[in-house]
Amino acid sequence: xxxxxxxxxxxxxxxxxxxxxxxxxxxxxxxxxxxxxxxxxxxxxxxxxxxxxxxxxxxxxxxxxxxxxxxxxxxxxxxxxxxxxxxxxxxxxxxxxxxxxxxxxxxxxxxxxxxxxxxxxxxxxxxxxxxxxxxxxxxxxxxxxxxxxxxxxxxxxxxxxxxxxxxxxxxxxxxxxxxxxxxxxxxxxxxxxxxxxxxxxxxxxxxxxxxxxxxxxxxxxxxxxxxxxxxxxxxxxxxxxxxxxxxxxxxxxxxxxxxxxxxxxxxxxxxxxxxxxxxxxxxxxxxxxxxxxxxxxxxxxxxxxxxxxxxxxxxxxxxxxxxxxxxxxxxxxxxxxxxxxxxxxxxxxxxxxxxxxxxxxxxxxxxxxxxxxxxxxxxxxxxxxxxxxxxxxxxxxxxxxxxxxxxxxxxxxxxxxxxxxxxxxxxxxxx
Numbered sequence: 001x002x003x004x005x006x007x008x009x010x011x012x013x014x015x016x017x018x019x020x021x022x023x024x025x026x027x028x029x030x031x032x033x034x035x036x037x038x039x040x041x042x043x044x045x046x047x048x049x050x051x052x053x054x055x056x057x058x059x060x061x062x063x064x065x066x067x068x069x070x071x072x073x074x075x076x077x078x079x080x081x082x083x084x085x086x087x088x089x090x091x092x093x094x095x096x097x098x099x100x101x102x103x104x105x106x107x108x109x110x111x112x113x114x115x116x117x118x119x120x121x122x123x124x125x126x127x128x129x130x131x132x133x134x135x136x137x138x139x140x141x142x143x144x145x146x147x148x149x150x151x152x153x154x155x156x157x158x159x160x161x162x163x164x165x166x167x168x169x170x171x172x173x174x175x176x177x178x179x180x181x182x183x184x185x186x187x188x189x190x191x192x193x194x195x196x197x198x199x200x201x202x203x204x205x206x207x208x209x210x211x212x213x214x215x216x217x218x219x220x221x222x223x224x225x226x227x228x229x230x231x232x233x234x235x236x237x238x239x240x241x242x243x244x245x246x247x248x249x250x251x252x253x254x255x256x257x258x259x260x261x262x263x264x265x266x267x268x269x270x271x272x273x274x275x276x277x278x279x280x281x282x283x284x285x286x287x288x289x290x291x292x293x294x295x296x297x298x299x300x301x302x303x304x305x306x307x308x309x310x311x312x313x314x315x316x317x318x319x320x321x322x323x324x325x326x327x328x329x330x331x332x333x334x335x336x337x338x339x340x341x342x343x344x345x346x347x348x349x350x351x352x353x354x355x356x357x358x359x360x361x362x363x364x365x366x367x368x369x370x371x372x373x374x375x376x377x378x379x380x381x382x383x384x385x386x387x388x389x390x391x392x393x394x395x396x397x398x399x400x401x402x403x404x405x406x407x408x409x410x411x412x413x414x415x416x417x418x419x420x421x422x423x424x425x426x427x428x429x430x431x
Contacts, residue, residue, distance in 0.1 A: 017147055020205045021156045024089070024140045025163025026170075027198025031096055031133035033172040034103075034191055035060055035126040041176060042122075042184050046108040059127040064373070066134040070366035073138050074359075075222045083207045085143035090202050092136035097195045099129040104188035141369070142362040145353050146208040151295060154302065157349040158291025161342075162284055169280060170194060226360035227367075235413060239355065242413060243372050245406035246307065246348055248379070250341050252399040253314050255383040257334075260317070260392055264325045274330055279338045286342025294347055300417045303351060304410055306344035311403035313340040314396050321392035348372070351417070 033039075040053050073088055080087035103125050111118040140160075148156040171191055178187040230236055257279075261271045294302045316333035323329055352372065356364040387395045410417070 016204065017149075017152065017206060018156060018159055020201050021144055021148070022159040022163040023197050023201035024144070024205075025160035026167040027089075027093060027163075027195065027201060028133075028137050028140050028160075029164035029167030030171050030191065030194055030198075031100070031129055031136075032060075032063075032168055033175065034100060034188070035130050035133070037172055038175045038179075039122065039126055042179070043108045043120075045179075045184075048108060056123060056126075059123055060130050062127075062130040062134040063137070064370065066138055067363070067366035067370045069135070070138045070363045071219060071223045071226060071360075073135070073142065073362040074226065075219050082202070083209070085139055085146065085208055086202050086205055088139035089136060089143065090199070092132050092139065093195060093198045093202065095132040096129060096136065097192050097199075099125055099132065100188055100192040100195065103129070104185045104192070107184075138362050138366050141365045143205070143208060145356055145361050145365060146358065147206060148353075153350045153353055154294025154299075154346065155291035157353060158287045158346040161287045161345060161349065165280065165284055165287075167194075222360070223363070226357075226363040229357050229360060230355070230364060230367075235416065238409060238413060239416075240371060242406060242409045243352065243368055245409065246303070246351075247344065247372060248406065249311055249314060249399050249403035250344065251379045252383055252386075252402055253317065253337065253396065254341075255379050256387060257317075260321070261330065263392065264320070264330075266325060266330065274334050278331060279334050282335045282338035283342040283345075286339035286344075287346045288342075289339070290343030290346030291350075293343070294350060298418070299347065299351060299354060300410075300414055302347040303344075303417070304407065306340065306347050307403055307407050307410065309340040310337075310344045311400045311407070313337040314400045314403075318393050318396035318400075321396060354417075 036057075040056055043053055043056065073084075077084040078087040078091060080090070082090060103122055106121045106125070108120055108122055110121045112121060112124070113119075144156060144160055171194075175187050175191060178190060182190075233239070258271055258275055261275055266274065290302065290306060293305075297305070313336045316329075316336050320326065320329050320333045352365060352368045355368060383395070386398060390398060
């Protein structure tokens with residue numbers, strides 16, 4: 001009986017849609033490090049100053065503001081033999097692949113003069129690549145929402161995140177190892193080759209029917225309608241607040257985790273193994289477990305359970321701070337905290353997906369995901385101040401307490417979240 005149920009589960013969930021979501025997640029995550037840490041390392045090895053490298057972070061700004069042009073993808077379809085979502089994905093992928101190849105042609109010292117400023121060509125290409133990549137993210141997120149069936153959302157969200165994280169490992173740590181052995185130009189060409197996985201995903205992806213407003217409205221009307229659709233829902237502002245608060249505890253916990261381990265006198269190599277390698281593996285495991293768990297218990301129970309687990313998991317860091325340098329406890333704390341965080345991420349992404357109206361999928365998901373990222377952007381300075389005032393043990397106790405408002409708000413909104421889980425095609429109850 002158990003074997004029969006397991007076979008039925010495999011038949012239901014391990015299908016072509018899931019494979020496509022995994023591959024598209026990889027395509028989405030691959031460019032991130034190539035315009036971030038990997039590109040910074042290339043400039044560093046070429047003799048760039050730390051100030052110049054610091055300014056390089058500005059080329060990734062399009063990821064933070066992609067919601068500004070997301071309505072374009074809801075309003076306009078490209079002339080193509082593919083459906084609306086896949087045609088935008090394919091165009092962006094071809095652009096990304098071409099830009100990565102072009103980046104391999106230049107070196108950090110190649111520059112052009114703009115308004116009497118010598119701007120490295122790689123930074124210009126990297127900025128354009130960020131725009132294409134952010135736009136690809138908009139289209140992929142919208143496609144994932146529209147192609148997955150209701151009961152596939154949890155596992156589908158998990159697989160998308162898995163693909164995204166694996167791609168970041170490939171274009172991050174793996175790319176650095178390749179550069180050390182074969183050089184930067186060869187590395188970027190190999191990374192361009194890996195984008196073929198995204199092209200494969202588009203080729204085998206099932207089409208989706210666009211259910212948005214196809215009337216001849218202008219773009220501004222589409223933008224207004226997308227925002228009105230969400231803000232007129234019952235408790236809309238509380239839902240937005242929940243999106244900001246739900247992962248805030250994790251954001252505080254992760255903000256200074258590397259500095260925390262260094263303060264405990266772990267060396268750089270040990271921190272890399274504990275916090276990065278083990279942390280990433282635990283997160284990937286957690287995301288997958290979270291996706292599976294959601295298929296059994298539903299969205300609300302998953303959000304509540306994983307939120308509680310993440311808060312309690314932060315206390316393992318408090319124990320480590322009290323114990324001092326302790327290898328078994330450090331490995332245990334990092335593994336438990338990251339696996340719980342990954343489970344929460346799977347449920348949280350599925351929650352955001354459930355909030356999107358099919359008529360404005362791209363616009364609303366881009367807006368909500370940008371809002372969800374606010375915690376990661378702004379907690380750093382506050383975290384540093386709290387560590388200074390409370391010490392590491394007190395700080396991690398505080399990070400556990402930070403989860404309480406989100407959990408209380410989650411319970412208050414229980415009926416609306418459960419309604420979304422029962423019927424994903426209905427909007428939240430309106431006023």
